[in-house]
Amino acid sequence: MEKNTPTRMSIVDLSRPASKENVLTAQFNPTELEEALSVNWNKLPVLGLSHMPLQYQQTDNHGFSFELAFRALDDTGNKLDSIAHARRFLLSLCYSQRGTNQSLATGAPPRVLFYWPQLAALTCVIRKLSIKHTQFNRLGAPVVTAVKVTIEEIRDFRLYAGDVLADGTIRSTGL
Helix, strand or coil, X not given: CCCCCCCCCEEEECCCCCCHHHEEECCCCCCCEEEECCEEEEECCCCCCCCCCEEEEXXXXXXXXXXXXXXXXXXXXXXXXXXXXXXXXXXXXXXXXXXXXXXXXXXXXXXXXXXXXXXXXXXXEEXXXXXXXXXXXXXXXXXXXXXXXEEEECCCCCCCHHXXXXXXXXXXXXX
């Protein structure tokens, strides 16, 4: 990485061995990052009471939404195939892997490491992709593409308030 190049957001496919092929680094860091977190409460109906007491159920999984921009800049080394590769990579994260010895009922798309410098390092799954191609070359290949990505954290452990207060959303040290 060049001296003046900012650290970029990246998504790593955790289902395959670590390599350059399993990492998508943003060509440009998104200009906005939206976080979403809900706390679920049950309303308890009590006859004759003037209000409904709330009982904590659970906290939803942490979610993020952002938009990635890809531009083919032929003279600077970013080739048209970089847009095609980014598109295929993100789409591949929405399907299960071949040969995982999982049944159709349990086969799931891979987990990914979402890394945003100084803010988040979370194991997540892709919840939604929306790809918009806005400019094309003479052959019909996209030269400007925007991808809206929605991810949700997936954990195998309990998270406590003290953990979040101490570490925020830095829960994985994969990068």
